[in-house]
Amino acid sequence: MLLAPYDAIFFKEPFLTDRLRAMLDLPVYYLPQACNPRWHRPVTPAGTEPCLVIAGNMYPSRVRLLDRLIAKGIPLRLYGGGFPRWIGETASRAAHTGRIVTCEEKARVFRSAAGVLNT
Numbered sequence: 001m002l003l004a005p006y007d008a009i010f011f012k013e014p015f016l017t018d019r020l021r022a023m024l025d026l027p028v029y030y031l032p033q034a035c036n037p038r039w040h041r042p043v044t045p046a047g048t049e050p051c052l053v054i055a056g057n058m059y060p061s062r063v064r065l066l067d068r069l070i071a072k073g074i075p076l077r078l079y080g081g082g083f084p085r086w087i088g089e090t091a092s093r094a095a096h097t098g099r100i101v102t103c104e105e106k107a108r109v110f111r112s113a114a115g116v117l118n119t
Helices: 014-024 060-071 091-095 103-112
Strands: 009-011 028-030 049-055 076-079 113-116
Touching: 009 014, 014 028, 049 060, 049 103, 060 076, 060 091, 076 091, 076 103, 103 113
Parallel strands: 009 028, 049 076, 049 113
Antiparallel strands: none
16 A cells, blocks of 8 residues: 555544655545444443453454553453454453444443543
């Protein structure tokens, strides 16, 4: 992607956008994720679950970070499609719920957590 002759590349992470623009002189732009008010709203009390929530794909750098957090005693609850077989056994596998959350359920899970981590 970084070698392709795109006119524009959009990221939802402002730090990455700034870094790629400054270091590589790429046509990168910050584009925040959209908000759907039917789903992204307070549907449960905030911070009632004593854990960090992570939702999404499990890739090597994320798994390494999650395993380090678990080793330090940080309670995690993971959502998403699961772990690829090739990642092998890790401490973070046990924290995976085996569920994908979307829409209102995702709002409920995120709001009830002590924190949400996007690595």
